[in-house]
Amino acid sequence: MVAKPGLDGHDRGAKVIARALRDAGMEVVYTGIRQTPEMIAEAALQEDVDVVGMSILSGAHMALFPRVTELLRENDMEDVLVLAGGIIPDEDVPALHEMGIQGVFGPGTPTDEIIRFIRENAA
């Protein structure tokens, strides 16, 4: 599932990723923009997804991502692979890993790298 938490409406990157994953043979649920952590966790639960990828460009990642991983844990979904993308400063990456976001992919990451990461790490 590709989700856009927060209030920025720039989902071109998210759509490019969704399309690349589709072309790699994956079924991608795209939630659209302006999703709350609650909406993302509930959609992940209903769709029974293997991977949640979130893209955020507004800088609110340190506020929103922990809430998503917390809700996933509450739903017994800690085995879901959580990835992040968008504008995320390098210094935040260790903290994101800490909270269970296994992969962080910034602008310019080749889509092949993300696909490979998912194939190697998804349940």
Next chain:
Amino acid sequence: MTDRLAELVLTGRRRAIARAISLVEEEGPNAQATLAALHPHTGRAHIVGVTGPPGSGKSTLVNALALHLRQDSVESPAITVGIIAVDPTSPFSGGAILGDRIRMRDLAGDRGVFIRSMASRGNLGGLAWATTGAVKVLDAAGYDLIIVETVGAGQAEVDIARAAHTTVVVEVPGLGDDIQAIKAGILEIADVFAVNKADLEGADHAVMALNMMLNLNAGAECRVMMHHGRLIETVTTAHREQDMAIDASGWRPSIHKTVATRREGITELAEAVLAHRAHLEHTGELAWRERERAGAELEAIIQQESLRRVLEDTAKGQLASLIDQIVQRQLDPYTASRQLLNE
């Protein structure tokens, strides 16, 4: 383990429902065991199909319809709604973009709604192979009304008519002239029409064309229904003598102008959907459709199961050699298939 999953589904546990639908999508013996355990608890839900061309606003309409049933309808307690939204699988990569949720954000946070996206995985009739099973899971979990949104459908994707009790066909203004309206296929399966985007020019013309089409339904002496290539004749009822648009069960499909993005015309559409269900119950048509549905489901399962068995029982080399002989015109596929089935 699967019986335990079925038990959890019956209690309405959302995680279990989601897992069970995934299991059904994966197919195999576990899926069959779970569905078998759930089967006795199904048959209560009203199954509503929503179909129509890509971009006609099906998802937005489903969103508006579900929101209305949850918030504005007079039923108490409010009807719970399950939604299965099917999008196409890429014929090349096998991947899919499932984007119907984007239009359904108004329903987020409502515990009385469960939305599941589904890729068609090569099925051609507008649904996925697993759709029927997923409907069963939601039915057994206690959802009162289950909306199945098909892949964007053109003219011939009519599987939904057999999977649903009530079929809503969504049209939009300006799609074609009156000839389109008299072609066979999707327009014939509607119990209720929504002419969506009715704020666009040509909405009244679209309604008129549909009405004309319905009024021309006079032709045949008895209603004939295609069923897996067989023709099944159903008896005409006396109603048809007064109004030729009335179908064999005595229902005249109603036509509603809607603007789903502004939630206009949704009350009338929802009322028509519920009225159709009441009509099916009163006339006994529901029992007939249930029987049709069960028959179609059984046939589909037999088809798949027998194919699986034959392929399983046939040595790879033997199959390849039969195919070679067919390609070289030494054997025809009918004889080959008979040989395999008799073994």
